[in-house]
């Protein structure tokens with residue numbers, strides 16, 4: 078089960094992938110150059126950073142030094158990059174910036190969940206949430222990859238908003254870096270040291286596999302051992318099931334995969350996760366079966382939002398078990414978080430527990446997710462619009 082299985086690649090999949098990438102380019106983020114001509118360094122790959130240095134007549138080691146300051150030390154001010162000589166620091170400051178999203182609001186919940194509203198240079202905002210594990214010194218940062226979403230899952234508030242644009246690399250990495258700023262967690266802790274911001278879940282607004290290039294580049298930066306150094310095992314990417322991109326994600330990034338399943342029959346999934354009409358359940362499960370790196374110690378998470386009398390019957394729990402056969406899987410049962418005008422109710426606790434018991438009895442861990450940060454509207458599917466509404470009063 079540990080051996081990587083060769084991905085099934087056919088021309089159709091390749092063509093479909095090209096189409097997805099071409100479409101993503103139409104929703105490109107704003108350029109990483111400021112109006113005054115300075116270039117943003119956050120979000121460049123190592124090779125691009127070296128190229129920038131070469132362009133101003135500097136050797137590649139300069140890029141290595143900068144990488145260390147930016148991603149290991151978390152330093153934004155060139156003047157404080159003390160291993161670089163004074164005149165060089167001034168030269169860098171003239172041409173470059175090490176940016177962060179601006180914090181337009183920060184709230185901490187009674188349960189210690191913290192939420193930020195970050196503003197990017199073009200005025201677009203993003204909500205990022207930190208969910209601490211209150212028993213231990215660790216926690217997950219939930220980041221977003223798009224402004225809005227092209228998909229329109231019926232239970233998701235983001236799905237009611239159109240896609241405005243994709244988020245850029247600096248903006249994706251920047252959410253995590255700005256969250257770390259808030260807790261002062263710099264320099265980046267070494268592998269064996271505890272981290273407060275210890276995992277990333279790509280589960281905020283948007284479909285990460287529809288903004289694959291920017292998301293992948295951002296995650297590679299986060300995983301780089303000479304910088305933030307978060308291993309791929311500490312990153313989970315959630316997709317609603319963009320089958321042609323799942324192989325690539327597994328092969329190139331090797332991060333943990335979460336799949337938003339939510340229904341076990343195509344007729345229902347077509348309705349609540351409309352992407353299912355394009356990539357039906359059988360294709361999705363096949364992509365999960367061949368997902369590189371999945372094993373009993375690295376299971377694929379299946380997310381299942383509990384909608385009262387819609388997808389929560391015991392028969393559906395049995396069907397779920399049948400679908401999961403042969404996949405190293407765990408199931409997250411998410412109580413539905415209602416939003417104004419949402420067409421569903423949350424399943425009762427008793428029904429959710431019955432559902433969980435069936436899945437559990439088949440050998441799959443199936444925790445019922447406790448909603449976190451409800452008092453600050455930080456729960457799944459509630460991001461951004463709610464805060465803006467609250468701000469407007």
Ligand code: SAH
Nearest residue numbers: 233280283284315316317337380414457458
């Ligand atoms: N687009 C990706 C990742 C973002 S959504 C995806 O769909 O997987 C992250 C998770 O939040 C998904 O499992 C999604 O189904 C869930 N979610 C969305 N709205 C929700 C709501 N109102 N209540 C509970 N979970 C919700």
Ligand code: SF4
Nearest residue numbers: 226230233236283317
């Ligand atoms: Fe988009 Fe995910 Fe919401 Fe569906 S659940 S609309 S894919 S963000």
